Amino acid sequence: MSFAAPLWLAVAGMVAAGLVIAHLISTSVPQRDPFPTARFVPQGAPLTVLRTQRLTDVVLLLLRLLAIAMLGLALAGAQVSRDAPTRVVLADVSRAVASASEVSDSVRALGDVPMLFAYDSVAHRVDIDSLTQLATRESVTSKASLSAALVAAHRSLSAITEGRTETELVIVSPLAREQVDSATASLVALWEGPVRVVRVAAAGSRSMDTAGDEPSALGLRPAAVEIRAVGDDPVGATLGSAVARTDAPEATAERREPSAEGSQRRAAARIVRTEPTSADSAWARRGGTLVLWPANIADSHLERRATSDTARGIAAESDVVIGDFARTHEPRAGAMMVAWLDGSAAATEAALGAGCIRDVAIPVDPVGDVALRQNFRAIVRRLVQPCGGERDFTALSDSALGLPRSASSLASPAMTGRAIVSREFLWFALAAVGFLVAEHVVRRRRVTV
Amino acid sequence: MLRSGGGEGPLVQYAGLLDALTGLTWPSASRARAGDPGAHRSTRLGRSPEFTEYRAYRPGDDLRRLDWKLYGRTDRPFLRIANDHAALRTAIVVDASASMRFPVDGYGKWEHACAIALGLTAIAIAEGDAAGVVVAGANGDRTIPPRRRRDVLIDLADMFAAVTPAGSASIADTLIRAAAQPRLVVISDFLGSAERAIPALRVAAASGSEIFAVHVAAEAELDPPARTFIADDPEEPGMQRPLSADNRDAYLAAFAEWRSTIASALHGMNASYVLTSTAEPVRDAVRRVVAGHAAMPGDTGS
Numbered sequence: 001m002s003f004a005a006p007l008w009l010a011v012a013g014m015v016a017a018g019l020v021i022a023h024l025i026s027t028s029v030p031q032r033d034p035f036p037t038a039r040f041v042p043q044g045a046p047l048t049v050l051r052t053q054r055l056t057d058v059v060l061l062l063l064r065l066l067a068i069a070m071l072g073l074a075l076a077g078a079q080v081s082r083d084a085p086t087r088v089v090l091a092d093v094s095r096a097v098a099s100a101s102e103v104s105d106s107v108r109a110l111g112d113v114p115m116l117f118a119y120d121s122v123a124h125r126v127d128i129d130s131l132t133q134l135a136t137r138e139s140v141t142s143k144a145s146l147s148a149a150l151v152a153a154h155r156s157l158s159a160i161t162e163g164r165t166e167t168e169l170v171i172v173s174p175l176a177r178e179q180v181d182s183a184t185a186s187l188v189a190l191w192e193g194p195v196r197v198v199r200v201a202a203a204g205s206r207s208m209d210t211a212g213d214e215p216s217a218l219g220l221r222p223a224a225v226e227i228r229a230v231g232d233d234p235v236g237a238t239l240g241s242a243v244a245r246t247d248a249p250e251a252t253a254e255r256r257e258p259s260a261e262g263s264q265r266r267a268a269a270r271i272v273r274t275e276p277t278s279a280d281s282a283w284a285r286r287g288g289t290l291v292l293w294p295a296n297i298a299d300s301h302l303e304r305r306a307t308s309d310t311a312r313g314i315a316a317e318s319d320v321v322i323g324d325f326a327r328t329h330e331p332r333a334g335a336m337m338v339a340w341l342d343g344s345a346a347a348t349e350a351a352l353g354a355g356c357i358r359d360v361a362i363p364v365d366p367v368g369d370v371a372l373r374q375n376f377r378a379i380v381r382r383l384v385q386p387c388g389g390e391r392d393f394t395a396l397s398d399s400a401l402g403l404p405r406s407a408s409s410l411a412s413p414a415m416t417g418r419a420i421v422s423r424e425f426l427w428f429a430l431a432a433v434g435f436l437v438a439e440h441v442v443r444r445r446r447v448t449v
Numbered sequence: 450m451l452r453s454g455g456g457e458g459p460l461v462q463y464a465g466l467l468d469a470l471t472g473l474t475w476p477s478a479s480r481a482r483a484g485d486p487g488a489h490r491s492t493r494l495g496r497s498p499e500f501t502e503y504r505a506y507r508p509g510d511d512l513r514r515l516d517w518k519l520y521g522r523t524d525r526p527f528l529r530i531a532n533d534h535a536a537l538r539t540a541i542v543v544d545a546s547a548s549m550r551f552p553v554d555g556y557g558k559w560e561h562a563c564a565i566a567l568g569l570t571a572i573a574i575a576e577g578d579a580a581g582v583v584v585a586g587a588n589g590d591r592t593i594p595p596r597r598r599r600d601v602l603i604d605l606a607d608m609f610a611a612v613t614p615a616g617s618a619s620i621a622d623t624l625i626r627a628a629a630q631p632r633l634v635v636i637s638d639f640l641g642s643a644e645r646a647i648p649a650l651r652v653a654a655a656s657g658s659e660i661f662a663v664h665v666a667a668e669a670e671l672d673p674p675a676r677t678f679i680a681d682d683p684e685e686p687g688m689q690r691p692l693s694a695d696n697r698d699a700y701l702a703a704f705a706e707w708r709s710t711i712a713s714a715l716h717g718m719n720a721s722y723v724l725t726s727t728a729e730p731v732r733d734a735v736r737r738v739v740a741g742h743a744a745m746p747g748d749t750g751s
Binding site for chain 1: 547551553670678681689692696699704707
């Protein structure tokens, strides 16, 4: 048993000593009853009877001492050690983290971590050694979901009925904007114990200069998008107008001839409308976004569909293009980026090394106006985004999670604004109230007898 | 015959007492003053059939009372003397001061006094006497004038049920107003009123009234509980004295001496004094009153 404020024990001890003394030196007033012949009682008798040097009302004394002891323990913040976890740690291992080893070190610095979750798009329960191994990964492209990690943390406590209000939630993360959604703050608010954020450096905090000329897998905006196509390719036209309308000042569309090594110098995304080469795969493995979008789908590497038909449109989240698209082939398995209107995949993404390969099975008619439509341009912009989608590593403040803003990485329970009432406090306080009620009952019973 | 009032009235609780007192008489200790015909011997010698004695004629005597047959035989004039009988108006004064409400819960002095008053009234009415009751309370007297009809018992029970003893009323004024009655009964604990009640009774005795003083005491007053408590006089709020085993004997002695003083004063005016406890059956107390026995059974008079 440990005490948060042992001074209260001393105070309770002094009060108890005073109570014992009061019971040793006590005066009692007899009961007052109507008695018509009181005038014949001799005068001069004292109204109070003084008792000294004798412990009186032992039962009452015991009840009072127990009540004081319980109050002292409650106010002293007595804690009974339990096996229940006192801390749940969520370690961010997503692409938003500049250095996974920093996350690992931060978790180790927390000391005893009975329950540790590593999370990116999903959360896995790991131990500290496994987290260290995760830190040795070369690159990570997955986007983190803090809400998914919080759900996993909540589920980890579902089987625990005791000590939930004392279990601390520690989030080791740069707290990037992209990993927070509308449910995150609510999930944090549901946590019954204290919550604190241990911040680590975000990947976006690296300067452009240190990123080098290689395509970045660390969240940098694409320095350039290149396309390898033959002739007047409609996607090239779309790409030219699409990147010209982006807000990134450094974004430019470069039209390169196939396999030009020098052209890879600043490109982060590459659209290959011709036959892909091994150099393309190697480039993607180093972190590039390789978009395999054959101009002639029929002779491409894509697999032919069992039945060919005409799709009435394509959609990528809120961007929808209505038109007739001959659906003859389908992309390889991977995360769906663009879907036909019937929900099947029209473009997928598959990780490859530090980068990724995106298969696009959308035929673009060079004659029609599809390539010039605004929604089609938006879909093309999505396809040339860095692996894992759009990145936003802007660090959020603690208030975004409903926590008070703190200068340090550690947030005390008082700073979180939550009333921390421990289970022991309730026990001892209730016991004190119970003893006081019993004392009252005993005292009243003695008076009426 | 009692007027019909249903069987649920306050008088019902006294039914057993009235049954127990059936046949009791309450003869006057002295000759009653002339008045309505009744069961008590009158001071007046009349012409009733009940012969008493002959007396020699004295000039001025009523010649209608001369026994002419005796005059013929003896040639001396004698008057035939016969006792007359008169009724005795009875007034019962019941003390309703706060001290009579003890014990507060249960059967107390007030209930005991009411039962005694009703029993005496019933006996008096049964003998043909007119009987009335005055309840002396803090808010004035509540009076039932002397009547001979038995339904006065119903009114009496109703009045007792409606009265709650309170205050510190003195019965002295009530006794003075009732002093003209030939028979005056006072039922009281005499606490707080003895100093004025005794002279008032003395006035009544001097005027020829037959005085009966029934001193009602609670069992707890005669034998206080052994525990220690603060005795709080209901009639004197400031009087609070602790009664314990240490001063219990002194209390008993003082109380007994006070009762003895009252008894002596009443005996001095040729009044009947009866001390009764709430522990004593009412019928026994009433019997002792009408028989003129002062002491309770087992009472040593201390």
